Amino acid sequence: MNRKPIFAANWKMNKGPSQTEDFVKSFLSKLQGQDFPCEIVIAPPFVSLAKLADLLHSATAGQNAHAIQIAAQNCSEHDSGAYTGEVSVLMLREFFTHYVILGHSERRSIYGETDAVINAKMKKALETNLKPIFCIGETLAEREGGKLESVLRTQVTEGLKDLTEKDLAETVIAYEPVWAIGTGVTATSQQAQDAHAFVRSLVAELYGADTASRIRIQYGGSVKPNNAAELMACPDIDGALIGGAALEPQSFLEIIRNGTGE
DSSP states (O other), X not given: OOOOOEEEEEOOSOOOHHHHHHHHHHHHHHHTTOOOSSEEXXXXXXXXXXXXXXXXXXXXXXXXXXXXXXXXXXOOSSSSSSOTTOOOHHHXXXXXXXXXXXXXXXXXXXXXXXXXXXXXXXHHHHHTTOEEEEEEOOOHHHXXXXXXXXXXXXXXXXXXXXXXXXXXXXXXXXXXXXGGSSSSOOOOHHHHHHHHHHHHHHHHHHHOHHHHHHSEEEEOSSOOHHHHHHHHTSTTOOEEEESGGGSSHHHHHHHHHHHHTO
């Protein structure tokens, strides 16, 4: 199955509007004239979505701005109402947002988001044609305790609960071993491939082999220019969700270049 790789920059709580402008202008200048066989996604903080949208839509076609998709880092499971500090999917759509990151380990561990909450957010996003980047992954204690497969099975089963095959066609899964996020420690290519293959087998159990063969599964966890090629060469890895290494334009570009072999 020919799955188009997807490389997404998750800036987390970094880069306000002015820094976003600096990054995008630099990145577009480096991207000019290059046509990578992948999707490129940038997920800035909420306050920088408008600036990112304006920059990408005002840039010339020659700068390949059309190849960059916009993502949000989270969304509410509610449409509107008394939810101070929350942002709805309808608001995100006004910024030409295509993707939304849901279930990130930081949302799970710091803010206590449960599988049920994440599932509700998945459904809400899909209702408005916002494509989820659905994050899953185990902690070091869970891996060392032999719970890798049970943790992933629960996260996948509960997170995708009641979604349809059509919904899965609009969804990207991001496998992120929690112990490798922002630590500088990366899963070996074999560890990553084994986990991705297992996740794909879970999707096959739930939705059939055809859906499983089509869904894209990214790897996230200390992806850098020097390990991107080896990780992306794995048959079940379809791109990367990148944190710290995507905060600098040249580093992000090199990950994409090395990961696609261009």
